Amino acid sequence: MTNLPSDEYEDYMSDGELQYEVKQPKLIENFSTTVIIANLPQVPESKVEKLTSVLKKLTGKVGTLSTATPPLMPMNGDKTHGFAFITFVSSADATKCVEAINSYQFDKSHKLSVHGYDDVCGLRDVPEKYVEKTARPYVPQADVGAWLRDPGQRDAFCIRQGHETEVHWADGLRDPVIDYDGSREKAAGIQWCKDRMEWSPKGSFMATIIKQKGVILWGGEKYEKLGRFAHADVDHVSFSPNEGYIMTVSNKPDAVDAVKIHDIKTGKMIRAFKLYPSDKFREEDEERGEINPPQFSWSYNDEYIARMGEDLITIYELPSMKLLEKKSLLADGIKEFQWSPGANTLAYWSPEKGNSPAQVNLVAIPSRKLLRSKNLFQVNSVLMSWQDEGRFLGCKVLRHTKSKKTVYNNFELFRVMEEGVPVEMLDVKDAVFNFRWEPGGSRFAMVHAENAGATRMNVSFYDMDKTVKADEAGTKKKGKKLTEGQVLPELNLVTTLVDRQCSSLFWSPAGGVIVLASLGDSSSGSLEFYDVNQTITLAMREHYRATDVNWDPSGRMVSTSVCQPLNGAYFKFQMDNGYMLWSFQGKQLFIAAYENFYQFKWRPRKVVLSKEAVKEVETNIKKYEREFDRADKERAKALYLEETKGKRLQRKTFRDRVADLRAVYKSQKQQRIAMNGGYDSDDDSNFTTTIVKMTEIIDTKETVIDEFP
Amino acid sequence: MRPILLKGHERSITYVNYNYDGDLLFTASKDNVPTVWSANTGERIGTYNGHQGAVWDLDCNKFSTHLLTASADATCKMWNVETGEEVQTFKHRGPVRGVAWGEGSQCFATISDPFMDAVAMISIYDCPLDSSPESWSQAPRLEIELPKENAVKATNLVFLNLNEALFVTFDDGSIRLYDVVNGKVLNMITPHTKKINNVSFNREKTLFITSSVDTTAKLYDVVKLEHLKTYKTDRPVNDAVISPNKEHILLGGGQDAMSVTTTSGKAGKFETKFFHLVYETEFGVVKGHFGPINALAINPDGRSYASGAEDGYIRLHFFDQSYINMKDPVPDAPTEEAN
Structure with a gap:
């Protein structure tokens, strides 16, 4: 106690009078609360x-x-x-x-x-007199379509590796080149993208997700910041198909603004929702945690956004976000719904309930007219899948026998564009693992095997349209004479590939070619490039441990990649991280390996040309081919000259450096000889080179080839 | 290219090297027995028996008369190369991690790991080969204690600049140059962020290449200690060597031995990779091992190379004529011809 630091305890020990300081709450002078x-x-x-x-x-x-x-x-x-x-x-x-x-x-x-x-x-306090506001000066917007006018007709993709986010160009001829790698952000000491990135459906915007803050949009030639949408704890983003709106979702069941819909042009939030619709999943609902929140989904032309509730689908009009006709669409027992990608048509299915059968319904919006309803019995589950133009709807129906002991599959195929929406049925005895429509085509492929535990799969291709072959021409069907090349709406099997290692199907966006891949934990990453038009295998390849397969939007290249989960939950395949590029014929174009690889995303690109225009190009392909070949050659030449110029310079600098070093080495020659007892290790005459040729007879055998007569 | 498979070691290979003339190949392994092979035929010429622990490093002198070996039994031994007899044993207080002859073969240096209360140490010994081994002092001429903080360990050492400096690599990614007279640190650089597994020099000792766990190998200038090139891979690099007569780099590695069992040989990437020295581009691989490659050596004539791996095999490869005739991918003068 003797050595108390006096100054520290001065106030404490002070004999002075106690002074009261009245603590008054701070007066809030405005009414912002x-x-x-x-x-x-x-x-x-x-x-x-x-x-x-x-x-x-x-x-x-x-x-x-x-x-x-x-x-x-x-x-x-x-x-x-x-x-x-x-x-x-x-x-x-x-x-x-x-x-x-x-x-x-x-x-x-x-x-x-x-x-x-x-x-x-x-x-x-509105002033009496109206003062006209001065218009804001026009600030030119970034040209979000600039990348489409790339003179090299290249495709772009974005990768996330390590701490880097890079956008590359690829043309299938040369190695990918970096377009932008967040260098401006790096210079400012920020990591461009820390979490996930997503492209918008037409590739105009790139969204980076910042978990704590929200979503930032980037675009234009120099990847400028084009918009930011605040949303704490954001988990998903979803763009509307025409890039008019963006939805951000955070998985917080209690938040009143767990789902936010924003207008991209104005950057404003237009409406917020709770994660679960109030009528379907009440707070008292104990099982709530186990149910996935019903996702909002966009109609094909940005006109509507909808999500399902209990026995109904709520449809909101964009951009007002008002309930369509002020009432929800009744959909008794609805389990799942999907918008058609080609029209404002909704497809939904409901399971069996009591005596009423399971149903698949097609409803036109906004007229709410029931286009088609199909009753189904003994249904376990229905998997709906639209062809990408909305021409067909395929439903894979998993059904059980009356005893409920065995299950089997059956396909209900809707011809949506035709009068009365005819439905075709296809029974498949096998277990079906996967089925995919050909983009822009009438075919679909499915993976099936005799039993669910099989390791070798069969892949079958079906066509919704039948083209009349030459040998069938002239025959009559339903009283009509057939001509060659005529297309009949008739489901037919194209071909079946048996005994394949395959778990996933990836159609080329251009159609015609498909990649059969075995992905996932226990598989080898085998890839089969198959041409469905000619029914031949183009190539059998392998990307060991591949987790993803992606086609570029033009169908020229395929990327396969080994990615690890972004949250870094488990580092299973740490050694193999990276991606490979292949041509559509299965030729390997490029390999890149990284220590940590997270995402590979091609920049999407919508086909701008109409079907007729594409056909026109196809008939005049020779003319275009010449032009493109010439342009390709010129580019290759310019690039080659440029590259070799740099490399030659690099080589010269390096060789000069080595020559300088050699001079240093030579200057020490005498000392070195002295150290080695008078021996000059650089003197070639110390060595004699002898070339020894050795012949070793391993075995001799004599056989009489033919007796001379 | 069909390699000769040298089967003789019972455990993983730790080090391989050719002698100065390139006719002998010395190999060290965890099985205690350093071995010498004919570099041309792959014949096993002899072994050096006597060590009680894994042999981490060895060095043969320029005239191929004496061999030094560094072992985990805390000794460094000198051998008569020709007869295989033990010339002398130099006792250390911890496992000997590396050994190197000085220019002129009159002295050598060792690095030893810390053991019990003994600290990591660099020791320099004198061994005038013209006098009898009994007359040599068992005590080192100079002992340099390595910094105890951060527990860094030395991984390799080489005499440089006519025995004036000792070049030592460390497992924290740094390189230090020591004065051989007073043991002071002359210079220090940190090329890597993780452990430097190996370092190798070109024949003239003017360039060196470091290989590191951080998945890169880096080329440096010996005189100015300046970084020249980086060779990037997707795996820890265990060893890299500079080709004597081509502008090429050979690089070997793989996952660390611990995680090998969890992946198949196909995925482990146990190949030797070939890089262009100047352009830093990979242009070839040689497969074959089924464990990570621990050591690489290229014959001074540039016509063959040897790789030793965790699988216990040494593969002796003789280059095909097409490799020997290979030209630089970039022509000397700019041409109008594209491709």
Whole structure:
């Protein structure tokens, strides 16, 4: 106690009078923590308490309510005015409340209108005279289509490896070259993309996901920042097919804004939703955690967005985000729905329930006309898949026998474009693992095997259309004479490949060619390039441990890659990380290996030409071929000259360096000879080179080839 | 190219090297018995018996008369190359990790790992070969204690610049140059972020290449210690050598021995890779081993090379004529002909 540091305890030990400092709460001089909720039901005094408690519950989910200032609901005579003041603890909560609860359907006839109190006060002080606002100066927008005009007709892809995110060009002739690797961000000390990246459906934008903050869009020639959408704990993003809107989703069941829909052009959020629709998955629902939240899905032309609820599909119109015709589409017992990729048509299926059969229904939107309904019995599950133009809908129906002991497959194939939507059936006894439509075609492929545990698979190709062959021409069918080349709507088997190592199917986006791959943990990564038009195997290849196969949008190249999960949960195949590029014929073009490889994404590109224009190009292919060949040659020449110039310079610098070093070595020659006892190790005459040729007779054998007669 | 498979060792190979003339191939293994082979025929000429532990390193002098071996039994032994007799044993306090002859074969240096309370040490011995071994001092001429902090271990050593400096690589990715008289650090560079497995020099000792666990090999200039080239792979690099008569690099590696059992030979990447010295591009691989390659050596005539691996085999490869005739991919003068 003797050595107390005196200054430290001065105040403590001081004999001076105690001074009280009254702590007063800081006065908040604005009303940023208060919101006005208008358009409430007007209730008599007796019901005010109940309404207040409902409001408290509603707003309490968004933020913490202030206890000092309870909700206030002014009276107008014997009824309330129909609005209330709610005060939160922080202004951030108040802002969130405005965002989340504005236009909330409180009950059937009351849609809430929520505004910040300060904003409303602003309206009070409107100046008498209208002052015209000056227009904002025009700032040219980044050209998001610039990459499509690449003179080399190359395709782009993005990879995530290590800490790097790189966009490369590939043309299938030369090694990929980097277009942009986030160098500007690196220079600023930021990592361009820390988590995941996604391309928009037409390749105009690149979205990088920042888990804590939200989503950033990049685009244009120099990959400028084109938009940012704040969303804490974002897990998924989804672009609308025409790139008009973006949806960000965070997997938080309690958040009122777990799903946010934004307009890409304005950068504003247009509506927020809870993860689960209130009617389907209530908070009391204990099993909630096990159910995947029903995803919103976009209609093909950005007109609608829909998700399913209990016995209904809610469809919202874009961009207003209002419920279509103010009511949901009734869909009794719905299990899953899908938009057609070619029209505003919804397909959904519902399982058997009591005495009513399982159903697959096609509904046109907005007329809500039932286009086709198909009843099915003894159904376990239905897997729906649209052909990419929306011409056909395939349903793989897993059915059980009456005893429910064995299951079998059966396909219901809808010809959606035809009058009355005829449905064809195809029974398959085998277990079916996978089926895929040919893009832009009428064929589909499926992987099947006799039993579910088989290791060797069969792959069958079916065609929805039958082309009349020469030998069938002239015969009659249904009273009509057939001509060669005529296309009949008739399901037929193209071919079956037996005994294949195959788990996944990857059609070329151009059609005609398919890659049969065995992917996943226990497989070898074998790849078979198969030409369905000519029914021949183009190549058998292997990419050991491959996890992904991707076609480039033009169908020229295929990439196979070994990726590890982004969250780094397990490092199973650490050694093999990387990707390979192949031509569509299975020729290996490029290999890249990395220590950690996460993502490989081709930049999507929609075909701009109409079907007729494509046909026109195909007939005049010779003319185009010459042009392209010439351009290719010129480019190759320029590149070769450029490259060799650099390499030659590199080589010269290196050789000069080595020559300088040799001079240093030579200058020490005398000392070295002295050290080695007078022996000059550089003197070639110390060596004699003798070439020894050795012949060793391993074995001699004599046989009489033929007796001479 | 059909290699000669040298089967003689019972455990994984730790080091292979040719003698200065290129007619003998010395190999060290964890099976305690260094072996010498004919570099031309692959015949086993003899073994050097006497070590009680794994042999980590060896070095034959320029005149191929004396061989030094470094062993985990805490000794360094000198052998008569021709007769296989043990000339002298130099006792250390810890496992001997590396050994190197000085220019002129009148001295040599060793590095020993820390063991019990003995610290890691660089020791320089004098051994005038013209006097009898009994007259040599058992105690080193100079002992340099390695820094104890961070527990760095030395991995390789070489005499440089006419025995004026001792070049030592470490498992933290650094290289230090020591003065051989007073043991002071003359220079230090850190080419790698992880352990340097091996270092090898060109014949004139003007360039060196380091191979590291960080999956790269790097080429440096000996005089200025300047970085010249980097060769990137997707696996830890165990050894890399510079071709004596071509602008090529040979590089061997693979996963560390610990994780080998979890993958198949196909995925383990146990090939020797060929890189262009100047352009840093890979242009070829030689497969064959079924364990990671621990050591590589190229014959001073540039016509053959040997690789030793964890699988216990040494593969002696003689290059095909097409490799020997191979020209630089870039022609000397710019031509109008594309491709």
